[in-house]
Amino acid sequence: ASLQFLAPYAGAALAEYFMYEGEPTLAIYDDLTKHAVAYRQISLLLRRPPGREAYPGDVFYLHSRLLERSANLSAEYGGGSLTALPIIETQEGDVSCYIPTNVISITDGQIFLSKDLFNSGIRPAIDVGLSVSRVGAAAQPRVIKPYGGALKRDLAQFVELDNFSKFSSQLDDVSKRLLERGSRLRQILLQDERSVKSTSSQLFNLQFWMRDWGxxxxxxxxxxxxxxxxxxxxxxxxxxxxxxxxxxxxxxxxxxxxxxxxxxxxxxxxxxxxxxxxxxxxxxxxxxxxxxxxxxxxxxxxxxxxxxxxxxxxxxxxxxxxxxxxxxxxxxxxxxxxxxxxxxxxxxxxxxxxxx
Incomplete structure (x- = not known):
């Protein structure tokens, strides 16, 4: 448990060295749920007073002081950067647990991966409803930006209507068209492992199958x-x-x-x-x-x-x-x-x- 507790901080220290050398660095913490469990074990052995879910009261500070070491230095200080990518394991997909909510409140957004989507062949298995970005269109290519919000809205409508259609024997023509549109959109976004698509190819796929030209x-x-x-x-x-x-x-x-x-x-x-x-x-x-x-x-x-x-x-x-x-x-x-x-x-x- 002690090594699990110290490992993320050691990794962050190594990443900071390269950041101050002017290099862009990425630190992936896999995963902070086990890190919090290790800290809970140490705290209980030290007989510290437990709080919610038996975690000590400073468990939020445990992760905030780690993730807030991320930075983007100006050219005056070398121009390096440190990006943190924390990974959290949820229990039965419940994002309202103590550790997930703590980390979500610290980061700039989250990508939620669904086991049900993965088992049904949707890969990457991203749950659009629970995935949020606080950066949003500011980090998107300008040519893709007009489609970002519409794509998420269309996918969310499709998921909601698809769940409803399982309990309904008859659907009107509008609902059928929305289901067909959402099915195409989901098919477009499927991606094989280690496959990369150029921005122009992504844009053409969206325009041809879903958007302007029809x-x-x-x-x-x-x-x-x-x-x-x-x-x-x-x-x-x-x-x-x-x-x-x-x-x-x-x-x-x-x-x-x-x-x-x-x-x-x-x-x-x-x-x-x-x-x-x-x-x-x-x-x-x-x-x-x-x-x-x-x-x-x-x-x-x-x-x-x-x-x-x-x-x-x-x-x-x-x-x-x-x-x-x-x-x-x-x-x-x-x-x-x-x-x-x-x-x-x-x-x-x-x-x-x-x-x-």
Missing amino acids: YGRDLTHDWIKETETWFNVPKIQSKSNDKTTPLDPTRSLTPAEEVFFKDIAISVQKFLWRIPLANVNNLTDTLYQCKQLLDESLDCRHETKETSGTARFGLMLLILEELCDRDEKVLQDIMFSGRLEEESKITFIRSMELCF
Whole structure:
């Protein structure tokens, strides 16, 4: 118990050394519940008067003096920083217990992870209703900021309506649309372990499936997982030789970026309408539709001599590359399947050469 009590303070002292050396440091305390239990054991052995839940009266000071060592130094003092990430274990998800409420009152917000959500396959299993940020939009990228509040509100409404629907046999059309919208939103936010999405890809996902344009509203949300790697905006830009600069999260979208994003959205919608979800693994059919859209994008660029087909072209190349990675024989199959016209094969071969 004595080592458990001293370990967080030793870790904070090490982090402070690097902070004063001008380095950004992060201290993760896993977890402060066990730290408080160890301090309670020591206090009871020393026969100190117990208080609420048998903890000593200064248990709040135990954690406040630890977490308040976090700081962001000015350039005059080296410019280092120390960020604390305390972890608390709750009993049966009860955040009103003594130690959780103490730590919540000290920190700038909390992310509450739900065991029920985790077991149901929602990962990261973040409970939107109990998770709070006192920093809020001040720490969000500017391009994502307009969606932050709306996303949380939509998710909270979905969770409430989803719980209610379990006890109701009939739902009106408005409720059904809200459930479908919330289901899509939850699917968008799913993330595999150690997977990272660029800000531009996150923004495009939100705009395509949920927000402004509504291109994906008539498509089943089962497509979201299948098309996740297709919405990699930086890759699309590189494959299409687009001259648009990488998205700057600190500013709003420029008109050129809006056009580029909408061009991708239109192309994805056309592509998904042509390929039934059940046939997405039929690579011959899928690549045939890719080739048709490639032809359209090439014709568009040739006729207009502008960038209106640029994003579409880069997107189709990205999809072709991913699908061909699934099966090395698919290129040969489609070339000799007889489904492509002779004059179309030249365009398709050139497209594949650009992929590899």
